[in-house]
Amino acid sequence: MPDGRSITLDILRYDGARDAKPRVQAYTIPFTDDMSVLQGVQYVKDNLDGSLAFRWSCRMAICGSCGMMVAGIPRLACRTFLRDFAPGPLAIAPLEHFPIERDLVVDIGGFMDKLGQVKPWIEPRVARALEEGAYRQSPRELERFESFSHCINCLLCYAACPQYGHDPKFLGPAATALLQRYNLDSRDGASQERMEAAHSEEGVWSCTAVGYCSEVCPKAVDPANAVNRTKTESAIDWFARFVRGGE
């Protein structure tokens, strides 16, 4: 139950059918200690302004849908609490570096294209018939890629990456983390194909090791580590081409 305290949310609104550019709209809402920012914007939509658009689903930092800029930092709205910003005003905006589709909803089409480039699935190193049973993997083999498999595609890392803001063609942190997740998998045999997406300047070489992507990651995936390890592998591959006689 609300306990009499209130907080003002300054929400960036944009409706392509009406607005020439985004505008800030303030809403003052009651809150309690256990209310997340997601619950705050849900309160606005349910009680003050039904036209407010935002993405959400699981409410427990699993689905990766509710990423937004909260006080200028990319965060999951479901695991950020209003009590930490009271009495406000608390600035809430759509994830940076992405085109705004409407209000807090961004266009993630560019990321979906990148995701396809890194083939985020296992291409079996050795094809097995179903009756041959499961592909076996040791705990040590699992450990090699496990942290990268925790990525929930929330895109906070892209909103934190100035290089992606500068050049949206940059493959970026999450796609590269998923590239490593599959390349490091002992069952997979498509590393070379994935590396084609990484070799170009718009692959991993745009990264200047800012590292903020890993700071904002809600699942401790460490995408900066994935990008920089991919750089090393890309460089080794480049030199190896001379040894192999060029391609």
Place this chain on the structure above:
Amino acid sequence: MAVRRPYVRPFEPGWWRRNPYFVRYMARELTAPFVGLYALILLSGLVCLALGRAPYEAWVAILRTPASLVLHGVLVAIFAYHSFSWFAIMPKTMPPVSIGGHRIGAAAITLAGLVAAAFCMLAAWFVVQAVA
């Protein structure tokens, strides 16, 4: 059906001023040219040494001027920050390191880098003192 008109926000030149993390990143980048510059100063010393005793002694004399000593004091501070900032990010640039089955934490990797840098600096100092 409504026509889509996504809004692309401009990427502001002053983006790095809004977040202390980015300010520290830009400070790291700003210190990089000084590292390159000092490499050229050391390289010029090598060239002077190759040219003979007199050019080398002239180079050393320039380094010993008050202006040069002040410059070196400033550069030491710049290089210290540059080294610290890179060793701070080093765990994000390398594969996991395990010793005896235990993964080494990021803080330990950074500390090891800083200790190695301090050791190299002290070793270089003693070498210079020995030959000066």
